């Protein structure tokens with residue numbers, strides 16, 4: 001079987017089901033609502049595997065699934081040299097969200113990464129410790145700030161409610177996903193004008209591994225034709 005990994009819940013799952021359905025491949029949950037079992041109609045040889053969106057990159061890289069849908073941000077965050085481990089098959093046009101760096105609105109002199117760099121140096125001189133940036137996107141944030149020449153900061157791990165860390169005084173700035181911007185505004189934060197790290201969207205990937213069976217290759221070709229990719 002050709003294993004296709006799809007997010008097991010929420011917006012990404014529903015929109016993925018729709019996207020495939022519009023192309024003649026019906027994906028559905030089988031069993032009870034809470035059971036993570038799936039079924040595929042419209043093509044033979046494809047097995048649906050319901051997984052956490054965050055785990056799909058690793059499963060693709062390891063070759064435990066041959067194809068998978070997840071956010072382009074998660075693939076870049078979870079995989080070192082992601083282009084070597086997976087290939088993009090299709091940008092799916094939903095699940096759009098921007099990974100950005102934001103600081104308190106009250107920091108009127110800080111609007112760019114250069115300003116943040118200057119603020120970080122000043123912060124350290126005054127407070128005796130580095131300016132803290134809360135995020136769950138450690139790899140992407142480190143790479144981005146390195147390229148921007150910002151070095152005087154500390155990353156604080158935050159796995160959720162990241163925008164709250166500034167009010168809670170566990171961080172001075174954040175790097176997180178935003179779509180409507182509501183959460184940032186509600187927490188008194190503003191995006192740096194050059195603080196866009198990655199514009200993410202749901203993407204269909206395939207593993208780069210070449211250890212596919214003949215049957216899996218044939219199924220992949222049929223699926224590509226159906227999906228128009």
Ligand SMILES: Nc1ncnc2c1ncn2[C@@H]1O[C@H](COP(=O)(O)OP(=O)(O)OP(=O)(O)O)[C@@H](O)[C@H]1O
Nearest residue numbers: 052053054055071072073074095096097177179200
């Ligand atoms: N408004 C949004 N908030 C958070 N993630 C969003 C939003 N819009 C799109 N996404 C995307 O959804 C994906 C995250 O989905 P989800 O939260 O289901 O994954 P997860 O962290 O693996 O979840 P879990 O581990 O709880 O199963 C990311 O690719 C992210 O960019």
Ligand SMILES: O=P(O)(O)OC[C@H]1O[C@H](OP(=O)(O)OP(=O)(O)O)[C@H](O)[C@@H]1O
Nearest residue numbers: 160161162177178179180181182183184
């Ligand atoms: O720009 P907005 O439309 O306000 O959306 C962005 C918010 O949504 C996500 O959080 P989610 O609700 O998934 O919870 P989390 O904080 O646990 O990740 C994301 O982490 C932001 O906090």
